[in-house]
Amino acid sequence: xxxxxxxxxxxxxxxxxxxxxxxxxxxxxxxxxxxxxxxxxxxxxxxxxxxxxxxxxxxxxxxxxxxxxxxxxxxxxxxxxxxxxxxxxxxxxxxxxxxxxxxxxxxxxxxxxxxxxxxxxxxxxxxxxxxxxxxxxxxxxxxxxxxxxxxxxxxxxxxxxxxxxxxxxxxxxxxxxxxxxxxxxxxxxxxxxxxxxxxxxxxxxxxxxxxx
Amino acid sequence: xxxxxxxxxxxxxxxxxxxxxxxxxxxxxxxxxxxxxxxxxxxxxxxxxxxxxxxxxxxxxxxxxxxxxxxxxxxxxxxxxxxxxxxxxxxxxxxxxxxxxxxxxxxxxxxxxxxxxxxxxxxxxxxxxxxxxxxxxxxxxxxxxxxxxxxxxxxxxxxxxxxxxxxxxxxxxxxxxxxxxxxxxxxxxxxxxxxxxxxxxxxxxxxxxxxxxxxxxxxxxxxxxxxxxx
Numbered sequence: 001x002x003x004x005x006x007x008x009x010x011x012x013x014x015x016x017x018x019x020x021x022x023x024x025x026x027x028x029x030x031x032x033x034x035x036x037x038x039x040x041x042x043x044x045x046x047x048x049x050x051x052x053x054x055x056x057x058x059x060x061x062x063x064x065x066x067x068x069x070x071x072x073x074x075x076x077x078x079x080x081x082x083x084x085x086x087x088x089x090x091x092x093x094x095x096x097x098x099x100x101x102x103x104x105x106x107x108x109x110x111x112x113x114x115x116x117x118x119x120x121x122x123x124x125x126x127x128x129x130x131x132x133x134x135x136x137x138x139x140x141x142x143x144x145x146x147x148x149x150x151x152x153x154x155x156x157x158x159x160x161x162x163x164x165x166x167x168x169x170x171x172x173x174x175x176x177x178x179x180x181x182x183x184x185x186x187x188x189x190x191x192x193x194x195x196x197x198x199x200x201x202x203x204x205x206x207x208x209x210x211x212x
Numbered sequence: 213x214x215x216x217x218x219x220x221x222x223x224x225x226x227x228x229x230x231x232x233x234x235x236x237x238x239x240x241x242x243x244x245x246x247x248x249x250x251x252x253x254x255x256x257x258x259x260x261x262x263x264x265x266x267x268x269x270x271x272x273x274x275x276x277x278x279x280x281x282x283x284x285x286x287x288x289x290x291x292x293x294x295x296x297x298x299x300x301x302x303x304x305x306x307x308x309x310x311x312x313x314x315x316x317x318x319x320x321x322x323x324x325x326x327x328x329x330x331x332x333x334x335x336x337x338x339x340x341x342x343x344x345x346x347x348x349x350x351x352x353x354x355x356x357x358x359x360x361x362x363x364x365x366x367x368x369x370x371x372x373x374x375x376x377x378x379x380x381x382x383x384x385x386x387x388x389x390x391x392x393x394x395x396x397x398x399x400x401x402x403x404x405x406x407x408x409x410x411x412x413x414x415x416x417x418x419x420x421x422x423x424x425x426x427x428x429x430x431x432x433x434x435x436x437x438x439x440x441x442x
Contacts, residue, residue, distance in 0.1 A: 047315040093269070094268040094385065132383050132395065134380075146420055149420060158430055159353075159355070160411065161411045162355065164315065164316065183395075190395045197360055201366075205376055208429065209378070209426070210381065
């Protein structure tokens with residue numbers, strides 16, 4: 001599963017007029033961190049707080065033309081101005097893509113970039129040979145859940161407290177998040193479990209979620 | 213109380229503390245993986261659990277995975293840990309955890325016990341150990357995926373008080389018959405290590421109808437009172 005070039009990414013994922021994916025360069029990192037801090041101040045705690053640390057990019061994120069790494073960060077611009085980032089992670093052994101985050105400047109939230117990006121992730125995943133895509137959705141607002149459901153993602157369950165958020169100024173709590181996924185392979189390539197190998201709890205929840 | 217958390221960094225516990233937290237049956241002991249153990253461990257895992265050759269766990273059959281990603285005894289801290297069950301000089305099994313310091317969480321990645329040592333019930337020690345070590349490290353949330361090929365891991369997690377919160381529908385791959393690889397479902401189990409009041413409950417108005425229905429099944433007492441606008 002190799003990352004596409006930024007040119008290839010632009011052909012796989014359509015954005016609204018005026019918006020463009022940029023190639024992440026090392027020189028972008030400091031201004032990007034400063035911008036994310038303004039766009040999404042809640043991110044200072046929790047699993048995505050790494051996007052505010054320079055060493056996170058230098059140690060974990062792929063820069064085009066350098067050695068492959070598992071996390072990709074794609075800056076998004078509008079008429080030349082940086083207005084957001086999209087980031088995902090590949091899991092090569094599972095052939096999976098994890099949609100980690102999309103952060104957009106408040107002034108551009110009406111452009112529905114998340115919807116375009118969700119559709120595009122599927123094209124990207126297929127081009128990379130992924131078979132499974134997943135993402136976590138905040139329960140602070142319903143928009144991401146709706147966008148994932150409209151894009152054909154299936155709700156698989158909830159993580160009760162996997163991540164932390166600043167729920168009010170200075171108050172950090174663990175939060176529930178919804179887990180959504182989409183399969184990119186035909187359903188006959190997935191083995192359904194034998195109910196005899198499931199506990200009663202497991203079977204009851206499985207029947208509720210996958211009775212179709 | 214043992215503490216391996218300084219408020220900023222989660223540190224793996226010392227091997228001596230493990231036997232205090234969850235003593236093993238007589239004759240068995242814990243060890244952290246050493247660099248010199250890696251080739252023999254890879255061979256042992258391939259023999260104990262040949263199905264692991266495809267899918268998310270296949271990295272445990274590659275020596276470079278350990279060199280690049282795993283904390284090795286006496287070396288620099290890394291986010292993935294491999295523990296060994298040993299009896300004399302023999303490997304009796306292994307388990308692996310991954311810490312996510314930004315989320316203060318611990319992920320139970322894998323447990324494999326050698327077939328000839330399965331009657332010692334070594335795997336059942338790892339669930340309470342994860343909770344004790346996790347708390348000492350400052351972890352607030354534990355999670356693990358359980359195979360649905362056999363019920364043992366589901367039973368063990370449920371008995372240890374972990375909650376089933378959903379399933380992955382094809383996240384991983386397994387060799388389900390010789391030469392036949394399929395994607396598989398796995399159970400997702402979690403355990404929250406903080407008091408209820410440290411968990412922010414969602415406003416049901418912020419969930420989609422589908423989300424709200426499932427949330428009420430999984431957490432019947434956890435939905436917050438809907439917020440009203442005045």
